[in-house]
Amino acid sequence: MEKLQVIDNIGVKMKLDGIISLYKSMKCQQVDRYRFDYKVGKAIFDVFFFIDSSPYLLLFGVKAENFSFELKVNNGFVIDTKLDNDTYKRLCKILGLEFDPERPFSTWNFFKEFNLNIPPQVSNASSVNPQDIAPYQSIVEEADKIYFVGWRDNSKWRTRVQVTNLDKTRKLLGEKAYLCCEQKNISSCWSDKKDSAVKVNLP
Known part of the structure; x- marks a missing residue:
């Protein structure tokens, strides 16, 4: 097993040149959220790139x-590697x-290598x-229900969309869906049955 130090975590800004082509491809094909694999040693990461936030x-x-963590991708496709x-x-x-104090592990090197392997x-x-993202998000409302099954217009029932539902909508369906639901008083509906899932179209 490779021995590397686990205390070298100095924050340095880095431009992810490798993600620019993917971003352009996503914009061209009108894709707001994209997933790809990234393999490092024996670890295989699910990587999601969200451009709807x-x-x-x-x-x-x-x-x-x-295990999961998020990184902000700021203007110019710059990240903080800390x-x-x-x-x-x-x-x-x-x-x-x-x-291993002789060979400190650098997050800079981790993201530098990642930058070279972005599709x-x-x-x-x-x-x-939504079910692809769910394992990596903290969901308060009905965490076991991760399959999208439709929308509920709360105005018809004279009720208000719950904050916890809006939070779930934002995390699993994205910013556009969240804003739409907040403005129109609509809740996203979910099931724990995979075969109940339907295609997501904004309400």
Whole structure:
């Protein structure tokens, strides 16, 4: 097992040149959320790139390890390579790294390598469904229900959309869906049955 130090976590700004082509491809194909794999050693990350929020977001997750973290992608496709302490230590553990003061692990190098492995364009096989994102998000409302089944117009029932539902909508369906639901008093509806899932179209 490679031995690397788990205390070198200095924040340095980095421009993700490698993500620009993917961004352009997403805009061209009107894709707001995209998923791709990134393999480092034995770890395989689900990486999601969200361009429906401001700033843009990268979500890294390893389902088998119940681990995820987000990175803001600021103007000019610039990120801060520093992670919070807990995230940094978990990342080192997942990568199989151990303490070695002679060879400090650098988050800069991690993201530099990531930058070189970003796919240049959208593939239809990597469309993002709510259930793909759910394992990496903290959901308060009915966390076991991750399959989208439709919309509820609360105005017809003289009720108001709940904050917890809006939060779930934003995390699993994106900023556009969230704003639409907030403005029109609409709730997203969910099931724990995979075969109940329907295609997501904004209300």
